[in-house]
Amino acid sequence: MDYTNQIREIATRLFTEDKIDVFVGYRMTGFDDNQVPALIRDPKEVSQLVFTDKSVFNLTNYLKNEHTRNKRVGLVVKGCDSRSLNLLLTESQVKRDKLYVIGIACEGVIDEAGNKMQNCMECVVPDAVVYDEMVGTPKGKQGYQVNADIHELASKELVERRAYFEEIFENCIRCNACRHSCPMCYCAKCCIDQETSTLYNGANTKSSAFHALMTWSLHLAGRCVDCRNCEKACPSHLPLHLLHKWNERVIFENFQEHLAGVQEGDRGAFYKYSMQDPNDFIM
Numbered sequence: 507m508d509y510t511n512q513i514r515e516i517a518t519r520l521f522t523e524d525k526i527d528v529f530v531g532y533r534m535t536g537f538d539d540n541q542v543p544a545l546i547r548d549p550k551e552v553s554q555l556v557f558t559d560k561s562v563f564n565l566t567n568y569l570k571n572e573h574t575r576n577k578r579v580g581l582v583v584k585g586c587d588s589r590s591l592n593l594l595l596t597e598s599q600v601k602r603d604k605l606y607v608i609g610i611a612c613e614g615v616i617d618e619a620g621n622k623m624q625n626c627m628e629c630v631v632p633d634a635v636v637y638d639e640m641v642g643t644p645k646g647k648q649g650y651q652v653n654a655d656i657h658e659l660a661s662k663e664l665v666e667r668r669a670y671f672e673e674i675f676e677n678c679i680r681c682n683a684c685r686h687s688c689p690m691c692y693c694a695k696c697c698i699d700q701e702t703s704t705l706y707n708g709a710n711t712k713s714s715a716f717h718a719l720m721t722w723s724l725h726l727a728g729r730c731v732d733c734r735n736c737e738k739a740c741p742s743h744l745p746l747h748l749l750h751k752w753n754e755r756v757i758f759e760n761f762q763e764h765l766a767g768v769q770e771g772d773r774g775a776f777y778k779y780s781m782q783d784p785n786d787f788i789m
């Protein structure tokens with residue numbers, strides 16, 4: 507997957523036609539073969555843009571950035587990223603008429619070892635669901651899969667699961683990079699933030715990390731699009747997807763096969779209440 511030329515051509519056209527103030531895409535780091543997000547304001551810098559299977563980050567996170575607020579923004583979105591864009595639109599965080607969206611029909615991205623990422627192996631919506639123009643060949647919606655690691659988690663007893671998460675979250679340093687890198691975490695004052703939280707009182711203890719991450723995952727329940735921006739940002743390399751994919755599976759099975767952000771205007775799982783919903787998971 508290499509759409510570098512197409513992305514550069516589109517960005518050049520958008521600047522030339524004075525349709526955007528800033529273009530949010532990817533560029534090389536400059537010191538290895540990985541990529542970082544790029545905010546391009548000068549058309550002369552369009553040649554920095556790239557798009558390949560190393561374009562891993564979800565750029566919609568930059569729509570909550572002051573450099574893009576109230577600007578006309580050109581933006582590249584893969585399938586998962588476009589689902590978070592749909593949610594940001596639905597939750598009135600961004601204005602559609604300020605955006606020019608280049609949707610990617612995504613073939614999957616790879617990790618630093620060159621392996622296809624796990625979320626891409628089980629991706630349900632590879633093609634962008636909101637866009638002004640599409641790049642690549644769409645392959646359509648795929649079947650929902652539950653990964654082996656979630657099945658393994660489900661096979662544990664509740665106390666065992668709790669002990670498992672308590673143990674791995676001991677390595678959390680409460681840096682909050684996970685929630686800062688999540689496009690769906692845009693609250694000005696976050697309840698799990700160490701500096702401001704009365705709930706956690708700034709404490710960086712084993713228990714505070716566990717409660718913060720559990721609270722965070724519940725705020726993403728039915729809203730997580732499985733882009734794994736959070737996991738890529740975590741300096742402790744914690745398997746945060748286990749929390750989100752667990753919630754995703756429970757919600758998919760109990761809320762009419764809900765998947766976050768797939769439908770435009772879809773306000774989320776908890777608005778899909780129906781008298782026919784199973785209630786065996788409710789205490």
Ligand code: SF4
Pocket residue numbers: 584585586587612613614615625626627629630631632633732733
């Ligand atoms: S999860 Fe899907 S849309 Fe997102 S990068 Fe992977 S294959 Fe592409």
Ligand code: SF4
Pocket residue numbers: 564590687688689690726729730731732733734735736737750
């Ligand atoms: S919780 Fe993580 S995987 Fe889910 S939307 Fe946020 S950044 Fe993406």
Ligand code: SF4
Pocket residue numbers: 685690691692693695696697698721722725726
């Ligand atoms: S964790 Fe909750 S309160 Fe904090 S930014 Fe995310 S959604 Fe908002």
Ligand code: SF4
Pocket residue numbers: 677678679680681682683684685719739740741742743744746
């Ligand atoms: S990014 Fe990792 S270490 Fe930092 S708060 Fe989140 S889970 Fe903890």
